[in-house]
Amino acid sequence: MNKWTDGDRVAPEPLEGNVMATVASGTAIWFLLFLVQLPFYGWFDDRGQTWWIWTCLTGAGLGLIGIWYVRGRDAALRRAAAQAAETAGAAEAGTETDTAGNGAPTAD
Numbered sequence: 001m002n003k004w005t006d007g008d009r010v011a012p013e014p015l016e017g018n019v020m021a022t023v024a025s026g027t028a029i030w031f032l033l034f035l036v037q038l039p040f041y042g043w044f045d046d047r048g049q050t051w052w053i054w055t056c057l058t059g060a061g062l063g064l065i066g067i068w069y070v071r072g073r074d075a076a077l078r079r080a081a082a083q084a085a086e087t088a089g090a091a092e093a094g095t096e097t098d099t100a101g102n103g104a105p106t107a108d
Helices: 019-046 051-093
Strands: none
Touching: 019 051
16 A cells, blocks of 8 residues: 555546536436436435435535536636746746846837
8 A cells, every 4th residue: 555655656646528518418417317206206205205306406506606617617617728828928928138137128
């Protein structure tokens, strides 16, 4: 076990996939399961198993929170990428300095 926890191994980079589709699909499945079980509420109630129905509804509700979170995360990643590209573009363009050598940009 020490070979896994001694810090010599480097964790791999996380996989980036279509997170929005994954979360939306999971949310839809939870809600679909809720709708399928809802007509059988009496059957579940007779056996004391109504938690199955409410678990599906909770999964759908948490999935909606997940969709909200993933949309915000994706927007933040896009903003960060745009800012990094803008910074890289400005660094490549550089600035011209005056002949006095004081580093002040010249007006063109």
